[in-house]
Amino acid sequence: MAREVSTGRKAVVTAIAWGIGLLIFFPILWTVLTSFKTEGEAINPHPSFLFFDWTLENYHTVNERSDYLGHFWNSVVIALGSTLLGLLIAIPAAWSMAFVPGKRTKDLLMWMLSTKMMPAVGVLVPIYLLARDTGLLDSKTGLVIVLTLVNLPIIVWMLYTYFKEIPGEILEAARMDGASLGAEILYVLTPMAVPGIASTLLLNVILAWNESFWTLNLTAANSAPLTAFIASYSSPEGLFYAKLSAASTMAIAPILILGWFSQKQLVRGLTFGAVK
Amino acid sequence: MTVTVRALMGASLLLVATGAASAQTTITVATVNNGDMIRMQRLMPDFNAKHPDIKVNWVTLEENVLRQRVTTDIASKGGQYDVLTIGNYEVPIWAKQNWLLPLDNLGADYDQADLLPQVAQSLTVNGKLYAVPFYAESSMLMYRADLLEKAGLKMPENPDWDFITEAAAKMTDKAAGVYGICLRGKAGWGENMAFLTSMNNSMGGAWFDMKWKPQFDGPEWKKTLETYLKLMSSYGPPGASSNGFNENLALFQTGKCGMWIDATVAASFLSDPKESKVADKLGFAPAPTRAGGQNHGNWLWSWNLAIPASSAKADAAKTFVAWATSPAYAKLVAEKEGIANVPPGTRTSLYQNEAYLKAAPFAPMTLKAIQSADTQHPSEKEVPYTGGQFVAIPEFQAIGTSVGQQFSAALAGKANADQALAASQALTSREMTRAGYPK
Numbered sequence: 060m061a062r063e064v065s066t067g068r069k070a071v072v073t074a075i076a077w078g079i080g081l082l083i084f085f086p087i088l089w090t091v092l093t094s095f096k097t098e099g100e101a102i103n104p105h106p107s108f109l110f111f112d113w114t115l116e117n118y119h120t121v122n123e124r125s126d127y128l129g130h131f132w133n134s135v136v137i138a139l140g141s142t143l144l145g146l147l148i149a150i151p152a153a154w155s156m157a158f159v160p161g162k163r164t165k166d167l168l169m170w171m172l173s174t175k176m177m178p179a180v181g182v183l184v185p186i187y188l189l190a191r192d193t194g195l196l197d198s199k200t201g202l203v204i205v206l207t208l209v210n211l212p213i214i215v216w217m218l219y220t221y222f223k224e225i226p227g228e229i230l231e232a233a234r235m236d237g238a239s240l241g242a243e244i245l246y247v248l249t250p251m252a253v254p255g256i257a258s259t260l261l262l263n264v265i266l267a268w269n270e271s272f273w274t275l276n277l278t279a280a281n282s283a284p285l286t287a288f289i290a291s292y293s294s295p296e297g298l299f300y301a302k303l304s305a306a307s308t309m310a311i312a313p314i315l316i317l318g319w320f321s322q323k324q325l326v327r328g329l330t331f332g333a334v335k
Numbered sequence: 336m337t338v339t340v341r342a343l344m345g346a347s348l349l350l351v352a353t354g355a356a357s358a359q360t361t362i363t364v365a366t367v368n369n370g371d372m373i374r375m376q377r378l379m380p381d382f383n384a385k386h387p388d389i390k391v392n393w394v395t396l397e398e399n400v401l402r403q404r405v406t407t408d409i410a411s412k413g414g415q416y417d418v419l420t421i422g423n424y425e426v427p428i429w430a431k432q433n434w435l436l437p438l439d440n441l442g443a444d445y446d447q448a449d450l451l452p453q454v455a456q457s458l459t460v461n462g463k464l465y466a467v468p469f470y471a472e473s474s475m476l477m478y479r480a481d482l483l484e485k486a487g488l489k490m491p492e493n494p495d496w497d498f499i500t501e502a503a504a505k506m507t508d509k510a511a512g513v514y515g516i517c518l519r520g521k522a523g524w525g526e527n528m529a530f531l532t533s534m535n536n537s538m539g540g541a542w543f544d545m546k547w548k549p550q551f552d553g554p555e556w557k558k559t560l561e562t563y564l565k566l567m568s569s570y571g572p573p574g575a576s577s578n579g580f581n582e583n584l585a586l587f588q589t590g591k592c593g594m595w596i597d598a599t600v601a602a603s604f605l606s607d608p609k610e611s612k613v614a615d616k617l618g619f620a621p622a623p624t625r626a627g628g629q630n631h632g633n634w635l636w637s638w639n640l641a642i643p644a645s646s647a648k649a650d651a652a653k654t655f656v657a658w659a660t661s662p663a664y665a666k667l668v669a670e671k672e673g674i675a676n677v678p679p680g681t682r683t684s685l686y687q688n689e690a691y692l693k694a695a696p697f698a699p700m701t702l703k704a705i706q707s708a709d710t711q712h713p714s715e716k717e718v719p720y721t722g723g724q725f726v727a728i729p730e731f732q733a734i735g736t737s738v739g740q741q742f743s744a745a746l747a748g749k750a751n752a753d754q755a756l757a758a759s760q761a762l763t764s765r766e767m768t769r770a771g772y773p774k
Contacts, residue, residue, distance in 0.1 A: 099610065102585040104574075124373065184411060191413045275400060276407065279415040280363050280392035291395035294368040295525075296580055296600055298610075 087311070094118070094304035101301040117305035125288055127309060134284035134310075136199050137274065138267040141206035142260055145214045148207070150256070153218035154244055158227050168219065171212040179209075179272045190277055197279040205277065206267050213266070214259055221255030222248070258324050261317070268314045285310040360651040361390040362417035365405055367638070368395050371470050371678045372420070374668065375659060381667055382658050389651045398525075405643075409434045414645040417652040421466065423457040423637045423710075424525075424725050430465035436642045436649055437463040441657040449662065449682045454637050457710040457721075467660045470600070471637035471680030473622075473704035474533060474724070477587070477602055478594040480618035482506045482513065490618060495626045496538075496562055499594065503570040506593030515570035517592035518563065521579040522743035524735025529724040530596065531742060532735075533632030535559040537624045541714035542726050542763075547772040551738075551760035558625075560742065560752045567746055576747040588612060596622055598636065599704055600679065602697035619700040621707070630715055633723040635708035637680065680705055719773070730770045737762050 093101050095113045100106070121127070156164050186205065187196075195201030225248065233247040249256065271286040278287060289310050292303040318325065366372050376393060383391075394416070396404060401420070408415045409429070421429070429435050441447065447455075447464070454471045458464055476494060483490060486505035491498060503515030519530045532542065540555025550556060567575050570593075572586055580597060584604055587595050588611040595601070608614040622631045640659060642652045658664060665677045665685060675694040677685060679701060685691055686702045695701075713723045720726045725735065738759040745755035 099585065099588065102582065103589070104572075104586070104591075124376070183407060187407055187411050187413060191411060196413055196415055275396070276404060279365070279394050283394070287394075287396070290397050290400055291368055293397035294581075295398045296598065297368075297370050297604065298581055298585060299368065 087315075090304045091308050093301055094308045096301050096304075098298035098301045101304070102298060117301045118309070120302055121292070121305050121309065125291065125306070127288065130283060130285045130288040130310075131313070133199060133278075133282050134268055134286075134313075137202045137206060137282075137284055138264045140199070140203035141210065141267045142214075142263040144203060144207045145211050145263060146218075146256065146260060149211060149214040149218050149259075150249070151244065152215050153222050154248060156215070156219050157222035157225075158230060168216065171215060175212050183276060186273075187276070196277060197281050197283075199282045202274060202277055202282060202284075205273050206270060209270070209273065210263050210266055214263055217259045217262070218252070218255065221252050221259075224255075225251055254324065254327060257321075258327060261321050261325055265314055265318065359388055359390050360648050361392060362646075362648050362651050362655060363392045363394060363415060364418040364420075364655070365394045365396065365401060365416045366420040367398050367401055369638070371638075371676075374672055374676060375664075378664075378667055378671060382655065385658070386654055389654060391655060409643050409645055412645045414643075414647055416643060417646040417648050418655055419641050419643055420469070420638055421641055422525075423454075423466075423468075423635065423639060424722075424727060424731075426458045426466045426639060426641065427460050427721070427727050428729050429641075430460040430463075434644055435465045436644055436646070437465055438467055438642070438653070438656065439464065441467070441653070442661070444663065445657055445661055446684075449684050451681060451683055451705060453635060453705055453708055453710070454681060457635055457637065457723075458639060466639035466641035467656055468637040468639050468681040469660055470678035471635070471705060472598045472600045473636075473680075473701070473708050474530075474597060474632060474634035475599050475602070475622050475700055475704045476594060476596050476620040477605060478502075478618045478620065479506070479590075479592070479613060479616050481616045482593045483618065490620050492620075494620055494623045495628070496623050497626055499623050500562070500566060503566055503594060507570045512591055513593060514572045514586075514591060515593040516566050517572055517578070517583045517586050517595045518567060518575070519579055519583065519597065520567065520571075520575040520743055520746045521577055521582070522736065522739035523579075524725060524732050524739060526579050526739060527743055527746075528735045528739040529634065529636075531559060531563065531739075532726075533622070533634040533724040534563065536714055536723070537622065537628060537630050537632040538562075539625060539628065539630070539715050541716045541718045543718060543720065543767075545717055545719050547719060547767055549760055549763040549767065551756045551763065556756055557752065560745065560756060563742075564745060564752055568748075576743045598634075599697070599701040602701065603675070603679070603695065606695075606697060617697075619697050621700070621704060628715075631704070631707050633708045633710065633713045635705065635710050635723045730766060734763055734766050737766075 092108070094117055095115070096111055097114055097116070100111050156168065190196045190201050195204070229251070230243055230247060233243050238247065269286075274284050274286045275290060278284070289303070289306050292299055292306045372395070379391065402425075405416060405419050405421070407413070426435070450468065451471065454468045455464065458466045458468065478490065483502060483506065486502065488502050488505060499516065505515070507513065507515035519527045521527055535541070535556055538555045538559045540553065540559060541550050543549060572578070572591060578586070580601070583592065583595055583597060584601055586592050587605060590612050602617070602619060605611050605617055606614050622634065624631055640656045642649055642656065646652055660681065662682065662684060665682065668677045673694070674688070674691050677691065679685070679695075679698070686698060692698050708723055710723050711721050713721065720728060725731055741750070741755040741759045744750050745752055750758070
């Protein structure tokens with residue numbers, strides 16, 4: 060039963076929640092605002108919040124100088140490719156861990172998570188050499204493979220948590236009706252786990268979209284995604300904050316919109332299993 | 336033969352045919368985002384018209400990302416890049432590792448002898464040029480002539496630090512938001528340490544003695560840091576410990592600084608009336624020395640084009656490098672973008688061009704600053720290294736940045752000069768011992 064909450068208390072809690080929300084969102088808002096300022100205004104030690112001369116000049120310059128669509132397409136291929144490949148591997152893996160756990164399943168899960176604890180730069184040289192020898196430097200295929208491996212532990216963990224929530228009896232029933240292993244996963248488990256799979260997919264698209272270490276280090280001219288597009292606007296000598304902000308805004312806009320429309324699934328996915 | 340096999344054969348034949356038709360070589364140029372480089376990208380139609388067989392791909396990255404990226408690629412012979420934009424700090428170090436190709440025979444009309452000798456020398460190892468300068472800079476004093484006059488002072492031909500302190504005090508008007516002096520405070524080997532290493536050279540100091548022993552416990556560094564902290568805490572802008580080149584540029588452009596000692600390239604930004612409110616009130620002078628001293632700090636920086644030994648397309652890369660740094664390129668920029676926009680600091684002929692001297696009032700001082708920089712003898716003392724505002728050893732990036740953090744903390748008031756110097760001495764000794772010096 061829900062506890063009764065007074066209106067005053069509710070208002071306070073709401074105000075605090077909004078405050079924290081705005082605080083977290085503020086850097087993004089500031090980036091967007093800065094992208095509409097002139098370079099001089101962008102670095103002004105006494106910045107004005109809304110009352111400045113709004114200009115589209117930075118967007119104009121960025122579009123003129125860089126191939127936004129090319130970078131955008133690379134980001135789409137890399138983010139979606141690595142997520143789909145990851146799901147293809149992770150769904151069977153999570154199935155076996157959730158429904159037919161072995162003696163070492165828990166250890167295996169922990170070990171997988173531990174690979175995320177090592178700083179990426181520690182394996183930069185070996186991976187760079189492997190990519191060089193297989194001809195995968197500056198290729199989208201190479202990045203799809205690397206990002207799949209980087210995010211696989213998270214995908215497996217998330218799916219494992221969702222699958223654990225699904226009663227094994229339903230799968231048993233399907234088996235008794237003569238469903239093969241493939242049919243059991245494809246026709247029984249997957250449809251029931253769709254919300255979980257969807258939120259895993261969304262979260263991983265976002266992670267892959269924003270990944271900047273491997274995408275910067277393994278690309279040059281041909282397969283550089285939007286992270287490289289942003290990085291090209293920092294300047295050692297000369298003002299660049301407004302143009303950099305415009306480039307950042309253009310780079311995060313697609314994922315921000317995607318996140319906005321799918322926030323219900325995302326929140327559900329992230330809090331799934333929290334209440335037992 | 337099945338239809339599939341036939342189709343495949345046909346497709347591969349087509350592929351071979353298209354491959355033969357376009358015998359174009361594609362080269363990849365790694366660069367940083369600065370005004371001169373962006374301008375070059377706009378002028379590419381000229382290169383494409385002259386060399387239709389070479390296609391140029393650009394990779395523009397943030398300076399430190401570029402360094403890391405390019406180092407990984409060269410060290411592992413990845414061959415991703417055919418032309419690199421690197422500083423004169425890297426050139427001698429990388430050339431000694433055989434990472435770069437020597438650049439000779441750049442063409443009959445290249446006129447290698449026209450390159451400024453000070454700049455060319457910093458890119459030469461064992462008599463061979465390993466990179467060609469795209470633009471170069473030294474440091475100088477930029478000041479507000481109107482504020483100096485108002486203060487009743489006259490800029491000497493060779494200002495010393497005592498004069499700078501006096502002028503800073505008189506020009507400061509905190510109520511009006513005017514600070515007598517703006518200097519770099521942000522930590523980094525290429526940020527505050529570029530300025531402070533240079534200032535220490537001008538005080539007669541050095542980073543190391545002939546046995547590679549760090550000199551932060553000596554009187555010169557103490558004088559350098561104390562003078563710097565006094566200037567900045569009394570007459571500098573608030574929050575200076577996070578100011579780098581760009582922040583000071585913005586402050587000066589908006590009329591908040593009386594004096595600024597930094598890269599000569601800043602003068603062209605300050606003189607642009609579209610960006611700068613003080614474009615018509617500027618004065619230029621050599622970087623300060625100590626009273627009676629001759630050494631202006633020996634600051635010399637150039638952005639250069641080099642070809643990595645791992646490039647498989649060295650010939651095409653060389654063609655591009657020669658085009659981008661030739662006298663003909665300077666002419667092209669003058670025609671299309673105005674003569675004031677020709678990349679500065681690389682060729683003697685530019686400084687003999689009347690039209691350029693007229694369009695760029697800061698040019699004589701820039702030339703004088705570059706010519707007074709001696710990268711082979713950065714300190715008045717005998718030292719085992721070359722350099723200027725940096726020490727040309729691979730370890731300097733890490734050590735310089737760590738020391739820069741100590742000095743930046745002192746500027747922010749988190750430590751005093753003695754503590755910062757003691758910490759710097761300790762950390763530099765430790766790192767140098769670990770790196771196995773003396774070598």
